[in-house]
Amino acid sequence: MEPTSQRVDSSTQAETRLMKGNEALAEAAIRSGMQAYFGYPITPQSEILEYFTAEAPKHNFVVLQAESELAAINMVYGAGGAGARVMTSSSSPGISLMQEGISYMASAEIPCLVVNVQRGGPGLGTIQPAQGDYFQATKGGGHGDYRLLVLAPASVQEMADFVFDGFRLADKYRTPVLILADGALGQMMEKVVLPPSGSLPFIDKPWATTGKPASRERNILTSLHMEPEKMEEINVKLQDKYRKMQQEVRYEVIGAENPEMVIVAFGLTARICLKAIELAKERGIKVALLRPITLYPFPYDAIARLTSTAYAFLTVEMNAGQMVEDVRLAVNGKRPVYFKGRMGGMIPSPEDVLLEIETIAEKQQTTTV
Amino acid sequence: MEPTSQRVDSSTQAETRLMKGNEALAEAAIRSGMQAYFGYPITPQSEILEYFTAEAPKHNFVVLQAESELAAINMVYGAGGAGARVMTSSSSPGISLMQEGISYMASAEIPCLVVNVQRGGPGLGTIQPAQGDYFQATKGGGHGDYRLLVLAPASVQEMADFVFDGFRLADKYRTPVLILADGALGQMMEKVVLPPSGSLPFIDKPWATTGKPASRERNILTSLHMEPEKMEEINVKLQDKYRKMQQEVRYEVIGAENPEMVIVAFGLTARICLKAIELAKERGIKVALLRPITLYPFPYDAIARLTSTAYAFLTVEMNAGQMVEDVRLAVNGKRPVYFKGRMGGMIPSPEDVLLEIETIAEKQQTTTV
Amino acid sequence: MKTAHEIIIAGFGGQGVLSMGQIIAYAAMKEGKEVSWMPSYGPEMRGGTANCIVIVSEEKINSPIVSTFDSAIILNQPSLEKFADHVKPGGLILFEESSIINPPSRTDVEKLPVAALEEAQKLNKRQVANMILLGAFLERRPLVAPENVLKALKEVLPERHHHLLPLNEQALLRGKQIALELAHESVL
């Protein structure tokens, strides 16, 4: 049995702790004022549910181990529709089971937070970390035209912080928000500064189903609109919202100014690439990292801007090549876009990435000579 | 109640009939030697299950109305794993529920046919036709890195033909194949020439779990590989397979030679665009249609080749813009790519499309003047 | 007649709107023509309105969905309001007379009111009103030969209703007659 980081008392003060990513996320959720959690155990994220069940008596939130992920996501629908700050979490196979429910919530505009601590797939796969659910998260694994706002943490600190951001954005846009982490981020420990409790305001939810007073019409939450004209209207409204959501795009660029090469990587992989970039620097290759923090909205423009300086782009992912399609869309043919991936729970090493950098650099040399 | 086309006796002769798309698909499945069908009712494709239940006594196949789509897809797993030619069908929300199971089958390499007769989403949406599940179908709605071979029929004839192709390809690549249709294709009637029974050969499936004789090791069908090294190996094998599958790419180009504009559209939408192209021709605009028949593998190269003649590309879909991303990837910045979509069960009219064509043509004129 | 004929048939569910379309399509197919039949398949429940688009063509049909029609066969008021303006100039609007309170006001189309319900009552079977309309329609737009319509009817009707075939044939004929009679007074 693995040790568990010490439990902390949620407090109105910020606090610095050494915690597992899963636990930091759970503790942050409590401090964010989360009102309900519904989930089903699955490695590598069961600590989230376990943390909540241990802490629940000290706080005023609902935690329920559902009979399945299917039940969990639909409980989230109910609680979110009733106006609660609500979340669930799971890992890849469990998230697949939630796709119908997520599509429903996107359509009925139920704000909530869904956490996917990814593991290697497809199928039952392995419990080792992976990023194989990028497509599912960003393009919509469920049916119909909808998007989730997707946040990709790269540290235990961000595992905590993005819960606050996630709930805030979910409320702001009345939309499900997804935190796309991976097993390593869930299991590793780092220093985390926990945000103080009560710092995330609650907003009015006049649309919530809390019982119809005489003063207003009844509230109805539905995703059904038999008339295609009406259903198209709903879709237009959703697409407008997604356009507005573009303003939430977040990313960071680290490393060389005017880089000759740009690595695009998210989550844990981005940090591994940073190490590789250091090594490359020692070899005289100027590489910068662009780390998308929101995977949807995706930082297309930021990447496009870098085409003016960099002669090549390298995308590194823990999958067979998913985000690289978005990078290609951003680069739009202006520069070559390379890809390096590890799959099925394997984590690329800085040396793996360095090798790619060197190969690309060499290729460039031969071309330009 | 809608009338139902007359039932035909499957025969060893090809036959010409007037049939609904759903029924043609079901009848073709019977003629293809399908051995088992598991499904759950959902509009607009319940006729498929109904057709099978009516025909079953005359033939030697299994048909079972499952308690849910989840059960259905896992029955398909079992039957497919036991070596049977097996299929299921559903519509958008039901297909979302199958995502975990599909990921499992892709990983365990279970050949089978899944039919999605799409309706408008997201959520419960509407039962009117849509193409909003393109991303789900082609990028993987389930977790992990896998791909389905995706066939997009555009006529009742293809609803029938692609069943044969689907089963053949499923066996050839040991993979789930998806037929991505839409409600209109399922409900409309056209002339269909039904392929003769017995024309699709059965292949040996030495990997199937049929009971271990003394002469061989036991067969195991699984998607679980705890060692990430092993799971990566499985992934590498899958990716190799997907690369090989590229040779199955199918599409058709119709209309003007050396077109000034190319419309890319699939399924029913493609036929609507053909009408628009006729109208455009009357107005002196030379437009061609590229219709992807396989959505995965996608005809990137064919589209890329057309960038040499066409000054612009227009993608038309019954969604908010999904395949257009693949078209952009194919065009790779060489030409502008426009998009016209209708959503939530609305079908674009030829006039809608014509308007887009004219707008683009005008824009081009102003640019070139 | 030009190479493709595009028809909308619309009314309440249960009036036989969809099978009318099927019969045309089936008969035309038997004559070697290209056909498509596209229903507006309703909500996942009973009742409501129903319509279908039938295209009969000498050439391969591209879009089975069109928004303007050569002919419209209309069985209730809401459908008339929905489709009257979508008939091409010079086209045909054929409608069940008693079901339409406000007849179409267009003057650039042929308008053919048929008292099909009344006539059907006379034949003691309200359900054959659609066959009367069909007979009238085919008189004005002879897309398919009458004998093929009868064959189609046989194929489309479930076996257990085959005893109704003569009645249906009678209805078709009656429709044809009415159309012939009306032809003289029809206004363009």
Added chain:
Amino acid sequence: MKTAHEIIIAGFGGQGVLSMGQIIAYAAMKEGKEVSWMPSYGPEMRGGTANCIVIVSEEKINSPIVSTFDSAIILNQPSLEKFADHVKPGGLILFEESSIINPPSRTDVEKLPVAALEEAQKLNKRQVANMILLGAFLERRPLVAPENVLKALKEVLPERHHHLLPLNEQALLRGKQIALELAHESVL
């Protein structure tokens, strides 16, 4: 000492491998350093091997996963085979003596065999073998101050085990002593 120190700690599950790493990380964090602790989280079942990578750094840590190490603390033979070659030249391989049949053959690293199990038996508590190893390690690589290790221990140990703190302290000290004694004979 350079700005970052990268350690692998590896052995069987249940040998206290993971908590050893946590204690180092926790103590270092208390000293204001940047730390990361990355376990190899095993299959969804009991047993098997366990290891963790601990990084202690003056600067922000990018990759918490590294493939070469400044130090390795090894508690069983399979782990030694897996990690011995991944220790940087000049690095440290500290191992539990009785658990290792074939000691490392490298000559470009410091090798420190510690009879932790034997010593722990002497303290009447096999479970503190990991603290003896930790004591020895910190003697050779003073990444954190002993008082902070004790504080960390207090934080990491569940309350109900706090009566074991003195014993753990003793074990840490014993490890330190052993390392000091061995220092004289240690081979580079």
Added chain:
Amino acid sequence: MESAATTNHMEIVYERPVTLTDTPMHYCPGCGHGVVHRVLMEVINEMGIQDRTVGVAPVGCSVFAYNYMNVDMQEAAHGRASAVATGIKRVLPEKYVYSYQGDGDLAAIGTGETIHTVNRGENILMIFINNAIYGMTGGQMAPTSILGQVTSTTPYGRKSDLNGFPLKITDLVTQLPGAYYVTRQSVHTAAAVRKLKKAIEASFKYQPLKKGTCFIEVVSNCPSGWKMTPIEANAWMEKNMFPLYPIGDLKVPKQN
């Protein structure tokens, strides 16, 4: 409006409850859904709890229940109404929460949620309309369809070896310790409707006690799916369904 006798000097003894919206219902003529909707809304009206009630509609013919029921409502995914109701009730424990589901919804795709909701003893009212068919999708076999019943997916009659047996899910949930009150009612006669109303009243009265789940099965009809007139349908129901699904209480709270 039409009335043979004059209504002068008379008083209203029955009228549409204000908790039922003015929207005409989309159900087929004679369909039991409408009656159940109405009775449910009568109770909510009479108990004066409209402002504290949240309902959950299923996927099935009653998917549009929210168009008729004048209370806050959520439309759940197919089979998940009781999970949605759980989510609502857990965060709004003082509100009255009910779910309304058909047999396909509750006893086929939603079986897991049904069993576990009741097993947890969620303090909600679950209303279960058993019409032995999938009405909405066009008359396919339901888990509760009886043996021999012809449906669009059992065109030669339901056979146990191919299609399994009629599932008496209400009998199953009765076994669960979380079930507080379980009853099976119908709506084909005025007397039956009166009993159903009592059952619904009782369920809402029990809800604040937090003693567990109240579960009401209504054996109902589907004239369209069964291809019968409403009168024939009710007769068929009495003859064929009541023996299998006998009307009456399955579990009543112990007096204490």
Added chain:
Amino acid sequence: MESAATTNHMEIVYERPVTLTDTPMHYCPGCGHGVVHRVLMEVINEMGIQDRTVGVAPVGCSVFAYNYMNVDMQEAAHGRASAVATGIKRVLPEKYVYSYQGDGDLAAIGTGETIHTVNRGENILMIFINNAIYGMTGGQMAPTSILGQVTSTTPYGRKSDLNGFPLKITDLVTQLPGAYYVTRQSVHTAAAVRKLKKAIEASFKYQPLKKGTCFIEVVSNCPSGWKMTPIEANAWMEKNMFPLYPIGDLKVPKQN
């Protein structure tokens, strides 16, 4: 290998069946899964049906059952083993098909499939290992966990108002007409193991009769999840689980 007495002139009275592979099992010391695996494989060996048997493994600690059971096997998604087994049996009706599932798998996420598989009377054997916990994922509450039981998700003990009641799913499936033979056994003593073996034998003998589903619950232990030694675990099981899940037959075929 070690033996105090010499084995010369002695004959083997118990040895590993050839239907069990040589792979050492990954289960924790004393875990009941191993015993059930072995007994199942003994029966298949003794009945000589190895070549006609297909098994389905669940997701749970026994996910790797196929590493030990020397028969053709499929590994199902979490909860879906009985659906997978249905798929196999329907296309291979003459083969022996069994599923093997834990309590989380069969009675939580797989509840719907469990009920409906038995309700259809699929002619398969379902083996259900009830260890009142999620072993594989680290000891979380299972639907069958008893009230008061401490698990990693009920750190203060299972409470019925928060977590619901222990679900006696075997009692539920017993009610279903598709169930042909239902029994609850255990493996903590030699006598118990002998009885389980008889039950498995009977089930496979029934299977070709096509009379419905055979369902065997094995009340078992999880020393790791319960944080006990195997001996303690078996004692805890007898004391706490047997009263709730009494050993014995729940439904036996009528003699005819």
Added chain:
Amino acid sequence: MIRGTVLINRDICKGCELCIAACPQDSLGLSDQINRHGYRYVQLVQDNCTGCINCALVCPDCAITVYQEPRAKAKSSAQRVPAL
């Protein structure tokens, strides 16, 4: 015998005839006319209604309002809602 009457909303009546079957007085019958949804609606065919509300109780479309001559003690199970 108490006198009553019913008011039938013919626009929403679907002619299911359940009220006809439920009326102990045989007061109700189908009209020959159809309403705008195409249904033959129900009407009072005898003036012998007692206001027993049976018809209203079984009406799936809530198309019936029932009136009754005031009695000392009303015994209908429906709540008396003041007609505003």
Added chain:
Amino acid sequence: MIRGTVLINRDICKGCELCIAACPQDSLGLSDQINRHGYRYVQLVQDNCTGCINCALVCPDCAITVYQEPRAKAKSSAQRVPAL
């Protein structure tokens, strides 16, 4: 009393002690040695085994083979598999 003995595969024995508890003869006990998986394994500690196979029946790891002196009529419930 019939004589028997057991052969314990010490490499796969996990020292769960269930066989010890099941042996009516108290013939079994834990060794002081650990095997390569780190478990103290089981061994015969008394030479009074009757070959009753109880230990083998409860062993989760199938680590025990049981031998018995031939009897006219063997009554063990295990099938006699010829040792090839």
